[in-house]
Amino acid sequence: MSDVPDNANESCPGTGSANAGKSSSCAGCPNQRACATGEKTVDPDIEKIADRLASVKHKLLILSGKGGVGKSTVTTNLGYALAADEDRQVAILDIDICGPSQARMLGCEDESVHDSVQGWAPIYVKDNLCVMSIAFLLQNRNEAVIWRGPRKNALIKQFLKDVDWGKIDYLLIDTPPGTSDEHISIVQLLLQAGCLDGAVIVTTPQEVSLLDVRKEINFCQKTNVPILGVVENMSKFICPCCNKETELFPSTTGGATKMCEALKLELLEQLPHDPNLAAYMDKGEEYYGKFKESPASKAFASLAEKMFHRVVITGVGVVSPYGVGAEALWQGLKSSKNPLRFSEFLGVVVGAVPTKEEDAQYGLDLSKWTPGQQREMCRGSLLALAAADEAITDAKLQDEDHTETGVNIGMGISDLEAIYDSGKKIENGEARRISPFFVPKILTNIPASYVSLKYGMKGGNSSSTTACATGANCIGDAVTNIRIGRQRRVLAGGVESCLNPIAIQGFRRMRALASKPSVCVSRPFDKDREGFVLSEGAGLVMLERAEDAMKRHSKIYAEVVGYGLGNDAFHLTAPSEDGLGSTLCIQRALKDANIDDLRNNHEKYSIYVNAHATSTPVGDSAEAKSIENVLPGVAVSSIKGHIGHTLAAAGSIETIATSLSISESLMIGTKNLDSPITENINLIRGITPWKTRPNQRKLAIKNSFGFGGAFISLVLTEFLP
CATH class of the missing domain: 3.40.47.10 (Thiolase/Chalcone synthase)
Structure with a gap:
């Protein structure tokens, strides 16, 4: 971020933040006193982000409490399900710095980003579905992203203000798991620019996942991010031959259903597991279009309809x-x-x-x-x-x-x-x-x-x-x-x-x-x-x-x-x-x-x-x-x-x-x-x-x-x- 000094701590909120010099991440920073007493300035990039995203109708964060719950898979297939309506323009922004996977799942890993006077051009995988991913900037697909906070935050800001999306109905933002510095950055930037509709939170029925996702919910509540609802992934397995349902991860506390009831959140969808889904995602091939009648695809279609209720x-x-x-x-x-x-x-x-x-x-x-x-x-x-x-x-x-x-x-x-x-x-x-x-x-x-x-x-x-x-x-x-x-x-x-x-x-x-x-x-x-x-x-x-x-x-x-x-x-x-x-x-x-x-x-x-x-x-x-x-x-x-x-x-x-x-x-x-x-x-x-x-x-x-x-x-x- 332009307002993060080079010698700042890794989780620096930025000198223009209301918490500058006051948050726990500022402890021990050589700039702490100056930030706490200095005059707060308006980040000039906020207006640029607002202008860039003005043509994007709905901006949604896809969040998870921990890794391994299928957040990116949900993002990809939700994108395909939304794009099934040819009148919708759908985009995916992959800022999962821990492991950017959208380029691979969408089959465009070898594409290069084109830079023009209008900005970075997203990669189109269908006439009405495009993606921009951090993976496009990596030299090696297996390269680990080992960047300090300021560099990560600067990249997130650049993705928000420099990508030339054009007219988009739904922008799905695939974020890292947990509640990291990247989450704080993107939430602050989007909220300050008035550009965030809400978040969809992905979990599984396991209690270990539900414990982590409660922290994600608390993060949203503290940062004033509207929670559109919860998606329980890998909720069950439905046999393709007899349609018998089997619990893959028996929930000990009632799963996402009970959690949503207790926290007064909407359970948007319970997604069944399909082994074909992971296989097709790994190959970069579209699962949703090929298995339109599968229980998983029907669940994704239902989820797409619930994104914004008629x-x-x-x-x-x-x-x-x-x-x-x-x-x-x-x-x-x-x-x-x-x-x-x-x-x-x-x-x-x-x-x-x-x-x-x-x-x-x-x-x-x-x-x-x-x-x-x-x-x-x-x-x-x-x-x-x-x-x-x-x-x-x-x-x-x-x-x-x-x-x-x-x-x-x-x-x-x-x-x-x-x-x-x-x-x-x-x-x-x-x-x-x-x-x-x-x-x-x-x-x-x-x-x-x-x-x-x-x-x-x-x-x-x-x-x-x-x-x-x-x-x-x-x-x-x-x-x-x-x-x-x-x-x-x-x-x-x-x-x-x-x-x-x-x-x-x-x-x-x-x-x-x-x-x-x-x-x-x-x-x-x-x-x-x-x-x-x-x-x-x-x-x-x-x-x-x-x-x-x-x-x-x-x-x-x-x-x-x-x-x-x-x-x-x-x-x-x-x-x-x-x-x-x-x-x-x-x-x-x-x-x-x-x-x-x-x-x-x-x-x-x-x-x-x-x-x-x-x-x-x-x-x-x-x-x-x-x-x-x-x-x-x-x-x-x-x-x-x-x-x-x-x-x-x-x-x-x-x-x-x-x-x-x-x-x-x-x-x-x-x-x-x-x-x-x-x-x-x-x-x-x-x-x-x-x-x-x-x-x-x-x-x-x-x-x-x-x-x-x-x-x-x-x-x-x-x-x-």
Whole structure:
């Protein structure tokens, strides 16, 4: 490493490290005092590593507690299994200085590394599988690597910043066994560069291996490396003739299964032993492709699918101006019925949720909560509980243990009336009359808390809040956590209820509301648009791993395959007129879905955009420009003409409407669209059948934007097992 002095101890953390001069490895070093008192500098190579790995989508460490457990064999065959999908680009980085074996196993040991102005070029063993190994730099294949720490660390850094990977979906990093100096180096470099998704830890059923792997797990926890899961190699032998299973290494303490249960880790796969595997690896020939039907190859295929879980929507819950329930929303959208009403109290048209007295079929039944509970909770919490009940029941999870269920429900605006009333009490000398529930009542994460308390959800409690993009933000963050194995399932979405004089006047002063007080004039993408109709509501979706949903034979509304964030850094409440923020988030969501250019994918996908389109003059125009640039010719609509703008709930309610469009093969057109602002995008009106050609898949982009520069896009598709 460039920040390791030549006379440093072997395990020097580097002069730029926070532990410089303070760690146990610094004891006795002649530089210890200078490092401990000197000014810490930012390693200039960190930025180079971040830039180099920016085109690599997922970076995974493959770790083991000791040698001889088959870590490198697992890495090689996992690489082949991932590369079996020709749409994936896979790379292997071999920094196992103790014994670099990837070049031999992949049959490219005699290749030479080509150095160009772009950097070192990796060696390709297949069109979509490449490798870079320390072995390529050795003069003799049997040469022992006897290097001191600084030289090893410098080589690791060079591999990270100088290899020209190009666009890669999965980079598997084969590390030395144990927890050596090399591990510390690569973890520090990758984490500082923001370039590490997590680690897969390989072990065997033997207790001696499990004892060592516990140290590896502890290392990951101390260095903040996410553990994706554990692979138990050589778990058993399956006879190719009779399929009888035999334990090769009988476990005395329950093997990796018990260890994972005790440490609350996921056991990703138990790999069976196959004598052919080692033989083919030694010869540098592909085992996975030749023995595709073998138990070992099937296990590697299963492991590849678990690297990043597919995420599906299995339950939906909605509270909207149409009433309580997804059916109320869907039937209202299809009939184009107008649920927006003039409020005498507020003096403006709003989208209020009907009560049971107003709508016997779909009205909100407040009698479910006692008067005391209603005083304790803000209205947003009540709406969230109603939506959660439907989503959980719809997913058929009402009788499940929710220890592994997380919640991410956001709300954009606090209970303004509670704040106003408490302020008046203080002003009038009645501070002692302020409710003890006042503080929790005004917190925007409390709806999530009430839901988790009711159902015993212990899988994590979050509340992503980004103004009107909140609902989509919560869904996107939950999808990310499920993908990488942090959470198993999550109830996610947004809620908002601020139909009160304070909010109305605030939005009026911003000139965000439709100005004609007694006419329903929310007109997305229309030339005569002048602002939105303020509404309330909640939208929650149950997100879970596709494999779990299929095991339960659940109904799957849609698969969430992409999530993109953008920001134009332009203005607090207005987007830039060129649509930069929305362009960035759409492009990033498509990239996350492994779709770089939809212009060249029309044969593969039938595409629809459910736009944010709030009916504001600047907002709709900017979004239209971004859709025109990125998605020319695709069908586009917004449902805010039907239900108004539900603020923090908008993104999730509209995600539910989009998933229903996918499952029902119907696109809901834009209501109140008389004079489109542009002819350059395909704005649909009315109910439009969503038709697909043979071998074509329905794909939808859901845009959701918020004040402060929050731009979010989700990509949904119909689920294909």
